[in-house]
Amino acid sequence: MATQPLFDSSRFDPERVALPGIESVRGIGKADAAVIGVVESNRHPTLIGTTSELESKAAKAGGGLLALLSARGATGEVGEVTELHLPALQLVAVGMGDDLDLRPEDLRRAAGLGVRQVMQAGSAEPRRIVISLDAGADGQVQAVAEGALLAASRFRKLSRVAESAPVETIGILGSNRSSARALAAARITAQAVAVARDWTNLPPNLLGPSDLAEQARGYLKDSKVELEILDEKALDKQGFGGILAVGGGSARPPRLLRLDYRPRGTKRHLVLVGKGITYDSGGFNLKPADSLLTMKHDMAGAADVIAATRAIAELGLGVHVTAYAPLAESMISGSAYRPGDVITTFDGTTVENTNSDCEGRIVLADALARTNQDDADMVVDIATLTGACVVALGPQIAGLMTSDDATADRLLDAAEAAGEEFWQLPITEHVRKLLPSPVADLRSKADRNGGALFAGAFLQHFVAEGTSWAHLDIAGPAWNASDAHDYVPAHATGMGVRTLIELAKSMAG
The missing domain is CATH 3.40.630.10 (Zn peptidases)
Structure with missing residues (x-):
């Protein structure tokens, strides 16, 4: 019995390079994971993107969110990743340094690092991630969305062995209706990068x-x-x-x-x-x-x-x-x-x-x-x-x-x-x-x-x-x-x- 080829070079298959959905959200909702930021402020960690929902989940886990993260060693150093498991939620806190005047690239990297950490856990079911990095301006929203989508993009292996489920949706918390254009631009840009990666791989x-x-x-x-x-x-x-x-x-x-x-x-x-x-x-x-x-x-x-x-x-x-x-x-x-x-x-x-x-x-x-x-x-x-x-x-x-x-x-x-x-x-x-x-x-x-x-x-x-x-x-x-x-x-x-x-x-x- 003939089997279907793993790749058809005669036609472009958009499903090979499909990205997660990206949307503006007002809360954590039914997300499986959340990403927030930690900055060094006067040698003490300060949270970026914490919400009352997250604090409520932290309280159920036995303390304030900052206290729980600090107990795990979070300092806010650039590139640092601290993970907590709150009730029904994986929380990833990403270190963002000591400068509150964050560049778009700082936000891209932080969002990407957080999404990558969530993906490393693996899952049989598609993951839903909410990112809360207090990115209010459209340029910042686009940078966060780009970093998240680019991290979630992956080369679909030429194998019949099942892989772990991908990220299904990414929500950007704190964005507003005017950010819809920024999210759309981020998706177009990330899709182009993903296509170039796929062909090159x-x-x-x-x-x-x-x-x-x-x-x-x-x-x-x-x-x-x-x-x-x-x-x-x-x-x-x-x-x-x-x-x-x-x-x-x-x-x-x-x-x-x-x-x-x-x-x-x-x-x-x-x-x-x-x-x-x-x-x-x-x-x-x-x-x-x-x-x-x-x-x-x-x-x-x-x-x-x-x-x-x-x-x-x-x-x-x-x-x-x-x-x-x-x-x-x-x-x-x-x-x-x-x-x-x-x-x-x-x-x-x-x-x-x-x-x-x-x-x-x-x-x-x-x-x-x-x-x-x-x-x-x-x-x-x-x-x-x-x-x-x-x-x-x-x-x-x-x-x-x-x-x-x-x-x-x-x-x-x-x-x-x-x-x-x-x-x-x-x-x-x-x-x-x-x-x-x-x-x-x-x-x-x-x-x-x-x-x-x-x-x-x-x-x-x-x-x-x-x-x-x-x-x-x-x-x-x-x-x-x-x-x-x-x-x-x-x-x-x-x-x-x-x-x-x-x-x-x-x-x-």
């Missing part, structure tokens, strides 16, 4: 270039985003030599996706480009064995721009957004491109392939050259591009390179609003002088010193002079090789989606 045998193209088709089907998919014949006809070269060694041919969201009356045009290497073997410059297992995540940039573009459309932001996702699988075969080959990209630039493991910048070069026809106000590419960036900044901070300081400031402001960490790196004249090849216009790689900077200089070559441009290297934070923390899961993180959404907000009319 999928194994490469289930998500090749054409598979991701079909997934995107299903995902965008009912949205206001138009989608064009170029297959290998169209790529050849239009001159996308870089994408064809990188994908030429695989039995699964490459694709280029072009998304377009254009609401009426828009005056600004944002163009996004996301690297989509669905599996990166390194080609003839084969990666070390230990690195190969996680190379399914080399398409995180493409997942980010597809998910962010739909979210921007769902939020109704007044900015024209075009997104490109060059998709290819980098493999070794008799038809694979070789070190020493010279590739001609979309704009006619010739590139000497000095290292086949620099495939990401080759496919991005084609897509960035194509953006020069779009009359963009800003072009942003996002990619898991270089190990050198991880060496420089560590696994939790992404690199940022830009055409000018004003562009950098706009991106850094968007990242701060989103709660994602970027650090600006330079593109120096010394690095630019390393680009020319003795046999072609450019070479794809120089020596290993300053590798992230060279990659940025290489990409900038393909963007029209005078264009506001930014390169986001998310090689570190796109994949969490450590344990989950606050609202960040292990493995794919969806890092970058929220920054792109905030960037679009900043450009919306």
Whole structure:
């Protein structure tokens, strides 16, 4: 008897990435768990979000809520988790430090940490959680909701073994009717991140270039985003030599996706480009064995721009957004491109392939050259591009390179609003002088010193002079090789989606 497949790559399944319900509530009600905050105030813990209902339950458990938490060692230190079991309720108190002027990111992390603690208990039945962090302003409500939803989001394993029940609903206590818009925005944003995570977590045998193209088709089907998919014949006809070269060694041919969201009356045009290497073997410059297992995540940039573009459309932001996702699988075969080959990209630039493991910048070069026809106000590419960036900044901070300081400031402001960490790196004249090849216009790689900077200089070559441009290297934070923390899961993180959404907000009319 045939069994149903665990994953159908030919269609997008929204149930794979379903999030809990999110709503404004006035009380604990029938919740199974509650999350509150504890701050350090004059070296003494103070509760944020306590209610008469919680105090009544604490009294039945033998004391005041603060006294019970203090007896368990709660101090309010950032990241501290203290758990109480009150009558018919699991209470999680999350430490939030000594600053009552909490940033949105503080609230995201606290809400995420609390939800994660509730989920760790496991349950045969879906959980209902109420979060009370005294988040009155809409921006604060949205931050709490985002942190909670992102923590509750999880990758649905490709297994027929039953998992513990997920979170069913999350209630935000203390929010009001005007917060409905903030909760809706939080859900749209969290859903986009969850979709990007899900695609990035999928194994490469289930998500090749054409598979991701079909997934995107299903995902965008009912949205206001138009989608064009170029297959290998169209790529050849239009001159996308870089994408064809990188994908030429695989039995699964490459694709280029072009998304377009254009609401009426828009005056600004944002163009996004996301690297989509669905599996990166390194080609003839084969990666070390230990690195190969996680190379399914080399398409995180493409997942980010597809998910962010739909979210921007769902939020109704007044900015024209075009997104490109060059998709290819980098493999070794008799038809694979070789070190020493010279590739001609979309704009006619010739590139000497000095290292086949620099495939990401080759496919991005084609897509960035194509953006020069779009009359963009800003072009942003996002990619898991270089190990050198991880060496420089560590696994939790992404690199940022830009055409000018004003562009950098706009991106850094968007990242701060989103709660994602970027650090600006330079593109120096010394690095630019390393680009020319003795046999072609450019070479794809120089020596290993300053590798992230060279990659940025290489990409900038393909963007029209005078264009506001930014390169986001998310090689570190796109994949969490450590344990989950606050609202960040292990493995794919969806890092970058929220920054792109905030960037679009900043450009919306």
